[in-house]
Amino acid sequence: MSNFFHYKDNELFCEDTSVKEIIQKENTPAYIYSKNSILKHFTEIKDAFAEAKPLICFSVKSNSNLTILKILSDAGAGFDVVSGGELYRALKIGVHPDKIVFAGVGKTTEEIKYALKNNIFMFNVESKAELENINTVAGDLSKKARVALRINPDIDARTHAKTTTGKKENKFGIDFETSEQIINNIDSYKNIDLRGIHVHLGSPIYDPEPYVLALKKVDEFLQKVRKLHKIEYLNIGGGYCISYTGESVKRPEDFARDILPITKKLGARLIMEPGRFIVGNAGILVSRVTYSKASIGGKKHVICDAAMNDLIRPSLYDAFHRIWPVCTSVPRPEIELPNQKPQTNGNLEIVDIVGPVCESSDVLAKGRWFPVVKAGDLIAVFSSGAYGFTMSSNYNSRPRACEILVDGGTVSTIRRRETYEDLIAIEKEYL
Ligand SMILES: Cc1ncc(COP(=O)(O)O)c(C=O)c1O
The missing domain is CATH 2.40.37.10 (Lyase, Ornithine Decarboxylase; Chain A, domain 1)
Structure with missing residues (x-):
């Protein structure tokens, strides 16, 4: 406890x-x-991954109370949002928009406009159709949209079937082949600034191994596509477990020990989206x-x-x-x-x-x-x-x-x- x-x-x-x-x-x-518990968990994950100086974007869906968002923002967190409503909350507490990333398979044109007008840091794009829509909306607003492609690496996070998001049958993300085609063709998306790759496997994840397996696949993928496009950011999502039973479970430093050597090799700046672990x-x-x-x-x-x-x-x-x-x-x-x-x-x-x-x-x-x-x-x-x-x-x-x-x-x-x-x-x- x-x-x-x-x-x-x-x-x-x-x-x-x-x-x-x-x-x-x-x-x-x-x-x-408990306010001090929230802050302790935030510091724990930040310290465990400190070597990579990640942008920690707290996952607003896990707890979206304004006061809690403010506490985390004051502690230095950014936010991972998945809807216009979550974006509204994050903006309301005054977080700088360049600390907001926006995921979700069904972002509407209205939500995309809202996010672009507020200059959020990055969209985590979940399909080719969505990328095309963001490209069009950004063009209409005379803006360039910063995006990361959310890859579906087809890795089993070994968690509950209803909270697994990185297997090929899940609705989330884009497969490697389509991602490669997009990157090959990136110059045709005039209003898109492709900055990163995003992977989120599910939640809660009790072992670093699924992250390692997914990142190894991302590594292979990047070896291929890097010649075509420089990828500056790697967003490894959330999912870090907590103990629901009182038994000891893996800690952020256990995840960091296995994840950081791979992300370091990839040479991209790290973004993380923990929710459950913090609150x-x-x-x-x-x-x-x-x-x-x-x-x-x-x-x-x-x-x-x-x-x-x-x-x-x-x-x-x-x-x-x-x-x-x-x-x-x-x-x-x-x-x-x-x-x-x-x-x-x-x-x-x-x-x-x-x-x-x-x-x-x-x-x-x-x-x-x-x-x-x-x-x-x-x-x-x-x-x-x-x-x-x-x-x-x-x-x-x-x-x-x-x-x-x-x-x-x-x-x-x-x-x-x-x-x-x-x-x-x-x-x-x-x-
Ligand atoms: C894209 C994305 N990032 C981060 C999270 C946060 O996961 P967790 O609360 O397990 O850290 C989720 C939750 O499902 C998510 O869908």
Whole structure:
């Protein structure tokens, strides 16, 4: 467990602040982030790759709260965006546009215009058709668009099928053959300034090997095409893993050790797009138990007030998040693994922890060994800082949770809880 979330006298703290006290004021469900954890992770990845002096473009999709983007921007980060909305957020916090890269398979003409008008650093281009469109739009605006070709290297990132992006059957990127044709023909794209190559394999990736395999293929490719065109930037994407179970996983320095010798050989300037590594373990989702229910077949359901609309990863990816009561005399185990009884002193029972949404897939944890809890108790869903709030929705007309930032003993609301009025605000005028 990151020591930014720790138990003291049977009670969970975020940095120096009692989670129970935050919730007394803010209520549940609530996302709580540790500012110093975010900064520590940013520094860790920056230091591990320091030798290459990379531009670290935080992946806005993992957590797009403005205050968090501002913290990272102040620490020197750039941003990886995948939509006009994410670009709007990045620009709003005042980051210099030459620190913004824009990926995504379906950038619309409007989004391309918006990005060009704001002079972003680079588009990560995902198809020939998109390159042609960017060329046309840039011409209309009398601009030259800086681009990197996103290569699909057909490498298995060995992660969940739904978050694998670098295999040939995935919709992302351009194959080597087409990329070579584009580069051969680059002079015909009058309004394109081809500056780099981009590769993003998927997320989370638990081993450097897929990066190494992909970069070796990129190396071979560059040997061929470099004679035709100088490639100045190499963007190696994101995907760096975090521990969801408490077990130790590879650290940025392990990735750097294997990746840097190859990128050094390639001689291009490095760009990285980490998201999950920076914010994943810097956030928790706190929820309150509404009911405990013994269901048919002897199964016990703990029904809480956070649901799949607040945190969809367990429903969508069967993702495993550790969960533990906020106040408990049962020590939180060091490690928890799916379907295994963890080592701890105290009474545990097997439960499904579920939300109130009308879907059987509305599950936060299935078959989990858990301390006995009762209605009113608070529980914390750990490792929820990435792809938590950003993937939340209003399904079942549930107002979205608030987001709270803790810095030592200081607590700030960085997004207020939505209200019922917010739910209808942009509909009611059409009644
Ligand atoms: C193009 C691109 N870059 C970076 C990321 C960030 O990945 P992660 O949060 O695992 O670092 C993603 C996420 O899917 C992505 O699609």
